[in-house]
Structure formats: structure tokens, C-alpha cells
Amino acid sequence: MLEDGRVTHADEFHAPEFHAGALDPAAMREQYGSTGLLEADLAASPYEQFAVWFAEAFASGLQEPNAMILSTADAEGRPSARTVLLKGYDGRGFVFYTNYGSRKAGEIDGNPHVCLLFPWHPLARQVIVTGTAERVSQEETAAYFHSRPHGSQLGAWASAQSTVVGSRAEIDAAYERLAARYPEGEPVPVPTGWGGFRVTAQSVEFWQGRENRLHDRLRYVRSGDGWRVERLCP
Secondary structure: OOOOOOOOOOHHHHOOOOOOOOHHHHHHHOOOOOOOHHHHHHHOHHHHHHHHHHHHHOOOOOOOOOOOEEEEOOOOEEEEEEEEOOOOEEEEEEEEEEOOOOHHHHHHOOOEEEEEEEEHHOEEEEEEEEEEEOOOOOOHHHHOOOOHHHHHHHHHHOOOOOOOOOOOHHHHHHHHHHHHHHHOOOOOOOOOOEEEEEEEEEEEEEOOOHHHHOEEEEEEEOOOEEEEEEOOOO
């Protein structure tokens, strides 16, 4: 602090003081136990194998098994990540929806290479997808949008996702204006700047936790019109 009482930059920040009771992440251990994952267990394609594991994740009672971490990078290669929800998948890829003005959408438009991670920790499983993302058709977007709850449809209009806003009150006021304009039961038009992306896989890794950190990692890699399977060291 200066003699006149002004606070300097150095005075504003202090390193945290650790004590004996502080959590030590290096000491945390989780021993995975499972029957493992063998090549003979796999389906013919990663999408079929994903369907098997996705159904098992749902049946286990796992909260939001369709939650996945989407990683993107801008034109300079600077990465960013966030959790989004899977809203469809088939032999063409994995689909999620967002505001096309968001950071994620802007980065995909400039660099379509993305990664998806399904972190099913209670099952000691992960699925890691690498591939390219492209926008789905307007018809596909409209069909999904109108299947959403009324409030979620209004929310897509109320939020200019990823932009700076002055306060929560501004967001709430925007929503209330929309709720007055489109009351429950009234059709809500699809926002012009909102829609889906489909991630077409180039590789899909199925990770199964095993004892002593000797996990099973089997990866499908696109090869011509089909797939080859590689085993990775844990």
C-alpha cells in the first residue's frame, strides 16, 4: 500500500495459505475394476458400439449420460471447451444444438475439427470422438426446436449466447418480453441464428478403466469406407 493509502496491484492479490488439512489431489486414488474390453466384444462400427455403451450408461442411472465435453479451437489454434448435450446420433455422426453466434459456433465455422468426450466416470468409461463438425439442415433444426419445452424455445431467443451482458436482469427481462409475446400454447418460430451441428467421426476411442491403471483403450479409425480397430497402451 502506498503512503497515501492507495492500494497497489500487488496488495490486491495474495497467494493462498495452505494448511495440513488441505486436500491433496496427489493422494486421491480410485481403483478401477471391470471385466475389461476386448476386440472381440466390439460392434462393427463405432456408432453401433456407442449405442451399446450409451444404453448401459442410461440404464445405470447416470445423470445426463448425453452430456459431453465439446472442444474446439480458433484459427490460431487456441482451444476452448464446454459441456453440451448430445441430441441425436446415427451412422452419420453426433448432433448437438447451439446459438450460431456463440463462441463454439464461430470457432467451428473457422476450424471444423473438434473433439467430443463423454465422461462416464461412475462406470469407469470414457468415449472420445475426434472428427469434423458441420451444420445440420434447417429442416432438422426446426424439427428438434419444436420438440423442446416452451421455456427452452423462448430461452434460445432471449440469450445472445457468449456475448457480454450488463446484468442477469437484462436476460430475465428479455425472457419475460418473449413470454408475453409467445405465451404457452403459441408456436415459437425457430431463431434464424440457432441450429445444430453434426460431428462426423474420424476416430472414436472406447476407454474402460482397469486395475493398476492398465486400462483398455480401443479406438476405431476410419479406413476407406469402413473402420479399423487399434489398441492403445494405457
